[in-house]
Amino acid sequence: MCTHCGCGHDHHHTHDMSVSNERAIAIEEDILGRNNAIADENRAYFRQKQILALNLVSSPGSGKTELLTATILAAKAQLKMAVIEGDQQTSNDADRIRVTGAPAYQINTGKGCHLDASMVRTALQEMTLDNGSILFIENVGNLVCPAEFDLGEAHKVAILSVTEGEDKPLKYPDMFRAADVMIINKIDLLPYLRFDIDRCEAYARQVNPSIRILRTSATSGEGMDAWVKWLTVESALCNLE
Ligand SMILES: Nc1nc2c(ncn2[C@@H]2O[C@H](COP(=O)(O)OP(=O)(O)OP(=O)(O)O)[C@@H](O)[C@H]2O)c(=O)[nH]1
Ligand SMILES: [Mg+2]
DSSP, rough: OOOOOOSSSHHHHHTOOTTTTTHHHHHHHHHHHHHHHHHHHHHHHHHHHEEEEEEEEETSSSHHHHHEEEEEEHHTTTEEEEEEESSSSSSSSHHHHHTOOOOEEEEEEEOOSSSHHHHHHHHHHHHHOOTTEEEEEOOOOOOGGGGGGGOOOOEEEEEEGGGGGGTTHHHHHHHHHHEOOOEEEEEEGGSSSSEEEEHHHHHHHOOOTTTTEOOOTTTTTTTHHHHHHHHHHHHHHHOOO
16 A cells, blocks of 8 residues: 555555554555565565566656667667566557567556555466566656555666656655666756756755756657667676675
8 A cells, every 4th residue: 555645555454544543554564564575575586587577667747668668779789688667558659669679567556656566466377478678667657656666676767757856856855765777868858948957966966965866858869879788787696796
């Protein structure tokens, strides 16, 4: 359950207005505990197969799917990649990924505002992933709820597009604290906007001093080299373990 937005992940409790605060906290801890246990199983599976799993989180429309299709097209000669797509509705994003030739599995969360570890476990049972590959898990577009839910990934990667405003890391600190990497996307649009990219980076470091920051344009290709290089290094580290 995501108690913050009352997304109704756990239907029988969230709609009961008489639930006391303590009870709500106990329920939340229980749900997160169960989620974490399944996330650990997913992580063990990834480790055994030397898969680099990344959880891509952002608000809707920051360019997660565009970044993934550009990444796959740029790197498919040297990296094996697959995608799990999370959206409330439609299989549009999985369809966009499949056009690139990479396998994609679509999860629809309905009213749910984030993926959870058990949804990913179900997807893993349906997919055949190559040893040593990279699995991108594109979360539901939402800058709040996905921060709390471990899916078993090695890293959360937060994507922030320049049209969203440079103060987002301060306004949604949980997400930028949970992420190991921030990608500032759509930098091709910077000439048309008042977006202070250095200030944005400073804000992100204010909430998470160790966050790694990359700047990309998924559409022009600028900055994609550094991103693909990071993926290559991280994937190689998984293969050494
Ligand atoms: N100019 C520009 N547009 C971009 C860039 N990346 C994505 N877009 C556009 O932004 C829009 C949203 O991109 P998506 O890839 O669908 O974004 P998303 O984060 O996957 O969206 P959800 O899955 O709905 O959360 C599309 O029209 C993209 O073409 C970029 O680097 N530059
Ligand atoms: Mg998408």
